[in-house]
């Protein structure tokens with residue numbers, strides 16, 4: 718049996734949550750104050766999720782790259798594959814903030830969206 722201790726990041730209380738596991742099976746979770754802490758700790762131990770932020774190439778934009786972000790967490794173990802997708806993207810200005818650039822990234826349900834708007838160069 719292994720014991721993991723995590724600090725819940727869902728609110729400033731920062732509860733210390735303890736998870737006891739046997740392989741990938743969760744045996745017990747303790748130390749959380751509300752259900753969000755339990756859910757966070759279980760997810761973090763079984764399949765951690767993160768927001769991905771990066772940049773993509775943009776043609777005719779006022780800058781050479783456009784900041785992008787996923788609009789939901791994606792599994793941490795898919796980050797390398799997700800970055801391969803993002804490196805393959807080239808968009809063309811103008812782009813609006815929150816514009817969807819990749820729908821349902823790697824079937825995660827998360828979209829890659831523009832973090833900001835960008836005009837065409839010289840406009």
Ligand code: SF4
Pocket residue numbers: 725726727728729730731732749750751752753754755
């Ligand atoms: S378990 Fe609940 S109260 Fe504790 S840090 Fe997480 S969200 Fe906040």
